[in-house]
Amino acid sequence: MSYLALNIDMGKRAVLIVGGGKVAARKLQTLREAGAVVRVVAPAVLPAIREQEASGAVTIRSGGYETADLDGVTLVVAATDDPAVNRRVALEAGERSILVSVADQPEAGDCHFPAVLRRGGLEIAVSTGGRCPALAAEVRDAIAGMIGNDYADIVEQLAADREKLLTEGNGTTYNKAILRTKARCLIAELSAPKDIS
Ligand SMILES: C[C@@]1(CC(=O)O)c2cc3[nH]c(cc4nc(cc5[nH]c(cc(n2)[C@H]1CCC(=O)O)[C@@](C)(CC(=O)O)[C@@H]5CCC(=O)O)C(CC(=O)O)=C4CCC(=O)O)c(CCC(=O)O)c3CC(=O)O
Numbered sequence: 001m002s003y004l005a006l007n008i009d010m011g012k013r014a015v016l017i018v019g020g021g022k023v024a025a026r027k028l029q030t031l032r033e034a035g036a037v038v039r040v041v042a043p044a045v046l047p048a049i050r051e052q053e054a055s056g057a058v059t060i061r062s063g064g065y066e067t068a069d070l071d072g073v074t075l076v077v078a079a080t081d082d083p084a085v086n087r088r089v090a091l092e093a094g095e096r097s098i099l100v101s102v103a104d105q106p107e108a109g110d111c112h113f114p115a116v117l118r119r120g121g122l123e124i125a126v127s128t129g130g131r132c133p134a135l136a137a138e139v140r141d142a143i144a145g146m147i148g149n150d151y152a153d154i155v156e157q158l159a160a161d162r163e164k165l166l167t168e169g170n171g172t173t174y175n176k177a178i179l180r181t182k183a184r185c186l187i188a189e190l191s192a193p194k195d196i197s
């Protein structure tokens with residue numbers, strides 16, 4: 001079985017993070033970048049998390065996980081250092097059809113976080129399906145050396161071209177040929193040796 005790679009608009013959706021340590025802080029960062037409204041519940045929370053309460057996009061409840069913390073959430077991340085608590089979160093989320101990602105027992109959950117590279121509107125997500133997250137991060141970093149910031153400009157340029165083509169009402173076959181060719185040329189230009197004379 002392979003996982004579904006799907007980009008979800010999390011804007012305004014409620015997400016619960018159970019735990020307030022290093023892993024929770026990393027997932028919080030990712031979720032906030034995606035616009036999610038995040039609740040954190042933990043007896044002890046790192047300052048890096050606490051500081052974000054002022055933004056209004058993060059609320060924190062100090063204390064141990066309770067079932068009612070799941071009320072109204074779309075996704076829950078179980079990231080405590082207590083495997084029994086993480087298992088309970090996974091079980092109770094599953095019973096309520098809430099998506100759950102479990103930091104220490106990925107197989108107990110139903111989704112996980114890839115390593116992500118962004119260049120403006122371009123996003124590259126790398127996953128090993130939980131087999132070796134360190135490899136996912138290394139592959140992402142290797143790709144970062146090949147895909148520079150110029151790609152952000154390419155996205156903007158091609159998006160503008162595409163908008164024009166769509167407005168003109170050209171057919172999909174025509175648009176595909178134009179845009180694929182132009183994308184290929186712009187990529188080739190980036191990798192062509194620069195004339196420095
Ligand atoms: C299944 C998954 C669930 C999830 O968390 O979503 C998961 C699970 C686990 N990670 C563990 C450990 C480490 N995780 C990292 C790093 C990252 N982990 C991420 C994702 C995922 N980690 C999901 C699968 C993604 C995939 O496979 O593609 C990344 C890509 C994205 C992110 O976290 O946002 C992020 C890159 C950070 C970046 O951007 O640089 C490193 C390396 C490092 O920190 O440099 C280590 C130490 C080395 C090692 O152990 O491999 C452990 C063992 C814990 C223990 O030892 O107790 C488990 C539990 C288990 O495997 O059972």
Ligand SMILES: NC(=O)C1=CN([C@@H]2O[C@H](COP(=O)(O)OP(=O)(O)OC[C@H]3O[C@@H](n4cnc5c(N)ncnc54)[C@H](O)[C@@H]3O)[C@@H](O)[C@H]2O)C=CC1
Binds near residue numbers: 041043063064104
């Ligand atoms: N998925 C991933 O990317 C990674 C996962 N891990 C695993 O993630 C887990 C957490 O790691 P760290 O953040 O480094 O741990 P940590 O020790 O920094 O933080 C643990 C947090 O869990 C909280 N907690 C404990 N009991 C709780 C309860 N009943 N309810 C709510 N919160 C509770 C603590 O107060 C603390 O904030 C560990 O099991 C670790 O093995 C570790 C590295 C990477």
